[in-house]
Amino acid sequence: MIASDVVRLLKTSHKIALISHIMPDGDTLGSSLALALTLRQKGKEVVCLCSDPIPKSYAFLPGADVIRRPIHSDADITTVLAIDCSDRERLGDCNNIFSKATYTVNIDHHISNTSYAHYNMVDTTAAATAELIYQLIRLTGANIEKQVATCLYTGIVTDTGRFSYDNTTSVTHEIAGDLINCGVDTNWLNDELFNKRSLQRTRLLAKALDTIQVCGGGSIAFIKVDMAMLRAVGADDADCDGLVNYARDIDTAEVGLLFKEMDNGRIKVSLRSKNHVDVNAIAAKFNGGGHKKASGCTIAASMDEAIEMVLKELESIMKAAEV
Ligand code: 5GP
Ligand code: MN
Ligand code: MN
Structure with missing residues (x-):
């Protein structure tokens, strides 16, 4: 499935759930929060769900405070996206909501991805799921504001080990450069992500x-x-x-x-x-x-x-x- 199909689906959906994987990391959280902020700006009702608690070190991400565990009434949500989840087990307690949804989407970059959704947007050459979310957001034509850029940059900089792993490509750097132009304060963000230690x-x-x-x-x-x-x-x-x-x-x-x-x-x-x-x-x-x-x-x-x-x-x- 190509990105434009996902964009079309999101356009016609009103209530959307974004699921982050168990034991969440910077990519699953940053990607989900960036997409949520963008869709909310377009008037969509969006919930960000995660089976596990959000690590304290990611609490500073915009919107992290409203990520929550799934509840019974979430089962009514028709469009559900799994973000950075290679297989159904990674959804943890969000599996039930995923099973009940009319439209399911799997946006991921893991080589072990099992293509478990109706729509699978899986690109194993992407350094981070945040790169795929960046492409989606660009396709919607939405403006990337500082908060969205900060979330996406978090996904990329954490999954590439600060641009050092061999998943890092020139495209990764181009996207990161664009995100910096959208206002990311990289000095502050790197400090939050890598230097601060309790x-x-x-x-x-x-x-x-x-x-x-x-x-x-x-x-x-x-x-x-x-x-x-x-x-x-x-x-x-x-x-x-x-x-x-x-x-x-x-x-x-x-x-x-x-x-x-x-x-x-x-x-x-x-x-x-x-x-x-x-x-x-x-x-x-x-x-x-x-x-x-x-x-x-x-x-x-x-x-x-x-x-x-x-x-x-x-x-x-x-x-x-x-x-
Ligand atoms: P970490 O060791 O940092 O938890 O994870 C390293 C990579 O392996 C990440 O891309 C993560 O998504 C994946 N990973 C970690 N644990 C599991 C697991 O239990 N199942 C699957 N499918 N992937 C995992
Ligand atoms: Mn991850
Ligand atoms: Mn990832």
């Missing part, structure tokens, strides 16, 4: 770094975070964002992993690779997904079991490829 988060970083281990002759590095560590410093799940990069960035490592115990006892795994290893394929073995060099999954096992399972898969793939 005391709790800083203390968690110290504890997490202390757990780093390597295996496979240094080619795999991993970090463990359990609930006791989070409780000890008063940190939460969202404070673990970005920790996996410290494992990946070790000079000898091809793959970096973060194993994080969640409050339901399951283990959330974040996987990152530098060059050759397709971590999306590893995550897929545990019903997860993502991108070739950044993926995730959740495993119902103890911390030690989860580590053993993932390392076993990884080591066999890396041995076969002689990485």
